[in-house]
Amino acid sequence: MLLIRCPYCEEERPELEFRNAGEAHIARSTNIAGESDDDFEKFFFIRSNPKGVIYERWRHIHGCARFFNAVRDTVTDKFVMTYKAGEPKPAKLPGASK
Amino acid sequence: MNAAFRIPGAGRLRQATASFSFDDKSYVGIDGDTLASALLANGVHLVGRSFKYHRPRGFLSAGAEEPNALVQIVRDDARKTPNVRATVQELYDGLTAHSQNRWPSLAFDVGAVNDIASPLFSAGFYYKTFMWPKSAWKNLYEPKIRAAAGLGVSPDRPDPDHYAARYAHCEVLVLGGGAAGIAAALAAAETGVRVILADEQAEFGGSLRFESGAKIEGEDGFAWAQGAIAKLKAMDNVHVLPRTTAFGYYAQNFVGLVERVSDHLKSPGRELARERLWQVRARRVVLATGAIERHMVFADNDRPGIMLASAARTYLNHYGVAVGRNVGVYTANDSAYAAAIDLKKAGVNVAAIVDLRDNPTGPVIDEARALGIEINFGRAVIRAGGKLRVSSMTVQPKNGGGERTIPVDAILMSAGWTPSVHLFSQSRGKVAFNEETRRFVPGTYAQDCVSVGACNGTDGLAATIDEAYAAGAKAAKDAGGRAGKSAKPKVDASESWSRGMLGAAPGAGPDTTVKAFVDFQNDVTAKDIRQAVHEGMHSIEHVKRFTTNGMATDQGKTSNMHGLAIAAETLGKPIPQVGLTTFRAPYTPVTFGSIVGHARGALFDPTRRTAIHPWAAAQGAVFEDVGQWKRAWYFPKAGEDMHAAVDRECVTVRKVAGLFDASTLGKIEVVGPDAAKFMELLYTNPWEKLEPGRCRYGIMLREDGFIYDDGVVGRLAPDRFHVTTTTGGAPRVMHHMEDYLQTEFPHLNVWLTSITEQWAVIAVQGPKSRDIIAPLVEGIDMSDEALPHMSVREGKICGVPTRLFRMSFTGERGFEVNVPADYGEAVWEALWAEGQKHGTCAYGTETMHVLRAEKGYIIVGQDTDGTVTPNDAGLDWAVGKKKTDFVGIRGMARADLVAKGRKQLVGLKTKDPKVVLEEGAQIVDDPKQAIPMKMIGHVTSSYWSENCGRSIALALVAGGRDRMGQTLYVPMPNGTIEVEVTGMVFVDEKGEHLNG
Amino acid sequence: MAKAAAKTKVVEASVERRPALAGRALSAPGVKVEMLPPAERISLRAPQASLAALSKALGLTLPTKPKTSAAKGGRTALWLGPDEWLVIDEAGNDPLADCAKVSALHSAVGISHRNVAISVTGPAAAVTVNSGCPQDLSLGAFPVGTASRTILGKAEIVLLRSAEDTFRVECWRSFSDYVFTLLSEAASDAAN
8 A cells, every 4th residue: 555645734644545536737628618629639538648757636535635636657656746736747856767 | 191203301392282183183282383393293294185296295394485284274164274384383272184185085195196197297287288179178177177176175154253454553664583583673672663573483583493503692592582572572662473474565665464363272262353464554674584495306305204404403493393213314505414413412313414515514514423424425315215204315426326225214405595585575676696695685675674684695693683683773763763772682603504506406307207396385396397498488487387386375485496496407597587486475375354354244345324224124124225325225014015015105105295215315515605606617507596595406417528416406595505416426426526626616715515414314205295394394484485396495393403405306296304314313203203194104215216217307327327418318408508617518519419319318118008128128129120139229217107007117219309109129038028209207297296 | 285385383392312323332451432422513614814713713723734633622623624624512512603603704514413423442542443544543643632534444534532542533424333343343353
């Protein structure tokens, strides 16, 4: 069981308290009704599914109940860092190897 | 009374006797024995038959690595544990054990014909032999193989034992309680941090159990270990766990341990768990898992009586048991000499030491020679004699020459020691091969752990304790411990050995066909491994699977290195290039019970019951599972079956009224100045203009435009909505709403609170519903003018606060009475008493389903399946046409979702009104077409409607609303059913009953 | 039918309150597990700017540090999230009514009946809770006053350490049977 740092609780907590919520930084258009088919497809269906660093949303559902963002390596299953919802994608990752 | 092979004065056991039976024969052992040592004390070596060839087998080891001595321990009819290692099972008075894999008896086993026919059963036998014909696999080969295979018999009754589990945290977790582990734990404990020390044995000490030459702090090594453990146990910050196996090392220093709590007890109390699972999170882990001695690979090296030298020493020095009276020794390193010396000193004749090495020197060799033991250098044991027990060893110069057969009743062997890197490897650490010492040791670490002592390739007790003590202190310091006073144990005398050999010994080389076993448990010989390579298995992982070397319960603890060396030799590659197979959890077998822990029976999954449940149960309600909830399904009266009860309930509700427990409906309170804005975004309907005190049926979509949930929403105040969801949808709807609120619409000032369990909900439905409720209500005007259909008021009922909804899921005048849950049952009883004046009934979920289907009200998840749009369901009216945004607005507009010919919800009436369709049945428009027919839809809901006097159904049918009046067909196994497409409302099409 | 308007009537009757598992208790060596009596509770949600006004109305300072709680006069506020508190009143006063007087932005929702509380007391209390709760419950990591929403087996709980050897376990009403049973089983094992 992984430990995941909740940026709101400011500590690492057991994975059992969390739920993954898919890829992060995919913003819903403020004019979604007017979106083209292509844009809606990109927004709703297309995910990057990378081998390596992924930006994800997690929810501390059985803790503070907040959604937050996490950077995780899909190869090692290690969390690189976590940050609050609404904060921008970090420009630089701590200890980034690539 | 002493057993024949128990040596008076030897060993450490107290003389309290325990009687036990093995294969129905009674024996006497001593308190503190293992089943293995007790049997050996009685001269019993033959304890099992091998898996494939059914060869007679004895004890190879004295510990967890045992591949042969697997027995069935029987406590009673329900407690029959197979594949217990006799070398680990502690003896208790009355223990009953049986050998496995033999018929009719251990000494005469019919299956042993496999041994004679063994050329047939060589590596890859199963893959090659049972290929053709293909059909025979399923009907013939597999059943036969399954019947013949398997070790032991699994119990056929539910496990009556219980299992405990707990999470634990510590700064330093020490795995292995030998000299290294104890030293590390002492050092860590001094710093005050939390320390857990675990060892798989009943007693701590590890190899100090047999190392008679170890002296620490002026004491015998084992005695020192017991003193140190007593000291550790007395410390508040230390948890000492004997009989506890670390079976898995997972991410971020999360380690799984199984503590065997009561398997060693004669009659464990009911309060004791059988096993306890520890899930430990440690800041630092110290691996002190020791090393495992390897056997020599020579012809017939599996005969009972042939065992590891250290095992014989353990039986002697710890249990006071001689494994024979005239033993031979076959070795490629020094450690077997110590065994020979100890046995000789105990009065056992050592027939000869056969040492593969040419001219080794050292103190143990001198001592053996001084004791008068015959030593043969540069020679090999090329064969063992005997069948049910070894009777001789045949010796030959290792480069060939004259043979000499020496009578023996046991052979002690040692090819050297393999560091136990299993847990290190499970931690994702990378092992490195040390060319000089020919062993894999921890190389690159992946987690916050450190290996010490023999598992780290450290030889010698003094060096081990130095290393372990320093590592324990550092681990504690790194984990936040204060500096402890150094009290490093002083080593006065120690034993040390290294080196040895890997692979087949002379006489079992590539030019031979002898049965020189590499893996005893799987009957894998040196020849099998070579054959696997010759047949093209060049990866060690392929060799493993082709030969099964290293598989099954012992996971190759004694065989991996030999197998690897033989494969490498055959491939002509150096060992590191061939590489080790991956070590996986569990280290030793783990019971399902310990993994399940408390989660069985009532604790398998929470069973949720409503506040009104006890009343329903007392009334004889039949319950159905709806997710985790128990819901009253129907309320049969005496003599009624389900249909009769449901028919009565359905009619009573429409004629009089009925009470229904709707407490499980999800409920969410949406509060804040932007509550209406939020509702606009999450539901298709318009909400801004809904007046406080009024309700609306809402539909929630996913972003893809499909129906996700529905429910009635009441506006309690401008900034407060009481939202209901489906029973099953409650948690995910809350999650979905929180997701949008927190991440897409965080600017909105609104908050969500689950109130599902705050309110018990009593639906009172039917023409008499108001008459039943009104006398109990205060502060609410119940007139149609003041409280019209789809409105909500707050007031009191029976003196307790209520949120009273006027709404209907039956089509009749109806109310849903929300009261605080603890009052739910009492208010129900009051309403029930009131209802009795009118002849009302209680109804369950089945009647609820029928009544709503009679009105064409959908159930999300039954009439919809995640691919149904509001339009498909005929719910376009609930979508706010002027709205510019809500979740699903864009998805709903996708080309496929607005295309013609989509499946639409319609009603179905069978031409024969008595026929009730099956839910899920497929629908075609031409029953005469060729199979496979084109299916145009399926039945989603279908019931007998007593109110209609006929069956009714809802169905999703392609272009359904354009097919009104058409005849369609439902092909079933016993005939095709004709149906007519109709509207979805079967009762009161005009909706007059709502105010009836 | 029944067109005649039903009149609002004053009803005397007050009905019996039947709390879940009322009175259930289990004693094991080193630990006691028992149902606690009903209490008043609200789920309070509010932005930072409203905390002063709400604290004043509630008579205690709402904690803002994760995993902490504040208690005063039989009332305890547990930090559950950055804008979420569980307020429990065991003195018979109504925090919902207190919050109703506050005009500052907030959401207060009554959940007195949604939650039930189980007390786990004794030297083996932490070990008992750790049978299903994966958090570190040592006094160093989870000192007196610590509060956290977390997991107990397959149920969500709110855990409050009210004394060195006492935990208050809050769960939803329908999970109380599961939570109580799990704690009882664990209690029986805890001292072994």
